[in-house]
Amino acid sequence: MGVFALSFLPQFPPADAGRGALLLFALVWVAVDTLWYLVVVGVLDRVRGLLARTRVRRAVERVSGAVLVGLGLRLVLDPR
Incomplete structure (x- = not known):
């Protein structure tokens, strides 16, 4: 990373902005990413019980498997 x-x-910062602008930009990036990951963790904590159910887990595995197979087929069948 x-x-x-x-x-x-x-x-992204202008060339004459100096290192302070780059440092500020990096700190803002870290703050936004931290906030985003806290939101994701909070949402997943709330739906953990739902995702732990056997039926839901199987459905998620089937959908993700179908997506991966579909992407693989697209890659194999792409004429480029």
């Missing part, structure tokens, strides 16, 4: 940040972030 650090390598990605070092290669991705410098293109």
